[in-house]
Amino acid sequence: GATAMATGHKTNNRFISVDESGKPLELITQQLAKRNFKTAIISAGNITDATPACFYAHQPERSYSEPIAEDFLSNPSDILIGGGTKEFTTRKDGKDLSKVLIQKGYTFSDKFSSLDTIKNFKFIVLDDASVVSMKNGRGDFLTKSLAKATSTFTKTKNPFFIMAEGAQIDYGGHQNNVEYVVREMLDFDKVVGQAMEFVDKNPETLLIVTADHETGGLSLIDGSIEKGYVHGSFSTNDHTAVPVPVFAYGPGAQNFTGVYQNTEIYTKIMEVLSKK
Secondary structure, eight states, rough: OOOOOOOOOOOOTTTTOOOOOOOEEEEEEEEHHTTOEEEEEEEEEEEEHHHHHHHOOBBSSSHHHHHHHHHHHGHHHHHEEEEHHHHSOOOOOOOOOHHHHHTTTTTESSGGGGGGGGOSSSSSEEGGGGGGTTTTTSSSSSHHHHHHHHHHHHHHSSSSEEEEOOTTTHHHHTOOOOOHHHHHHHHHHHHHHHHHHHHSSSSOOOOEOOOOEEEOOOOEEEEETTTTTEEEHHHOOSEEEOOOEEEESSSTTTOSSSSTTTTTTHHHHHHHHHTT
């Protein structure tokens, strides 16, 4: 989720994969790379935002977007797709990380339209124009990105791990905008359906769908599928403590039933993999 949880008296909800003393925690992407997994990180928002950052960066503060971007240079992940071009190329410190990444064997593009033509198995596509809201025309960004990651990885013999985030459901909650939330949820629903189809065709794959938190305290008051409307009410413009569901589909899905701390999801993923 978007918060690397730490225990102890100095817990801080803004940490990115460090413990309470600021020591880096070994990321799931790093651990899986040691086991020859291919890994992809996809977000329908800025790739340096907290959730995607927690899969490749170690920083004491989630707003340190340039240091977060630089941390990707030492992460083994194969694919990165989202927004955040300027954090990589036109940085305040003058560094152009794209040049370093190309030297490291990645294809780097700031145009989402180039996704289909990339032949390299390691690539980074960061295009801010492609991660606007659904209302402003993002279109099939998430489904295309997931399809490209799965088709790239299935060409190899390696197992793989993909984290794909529907980042803007949260943005709509912060804005207390029901239309924003609904359009983003419908988009996320499409990518979940696509992932379920992939599991059906590749039955060794486990799909997990969850959230780091609810945003906005959204209550659904009324609605009609026939008339095509949803009536909702918000209680806050920030994150809430409402428990979030965890859905799992595929081998090992039964491990994700019940009620537990969100930090357990990591443990459960590792347990499922240890049984392979």
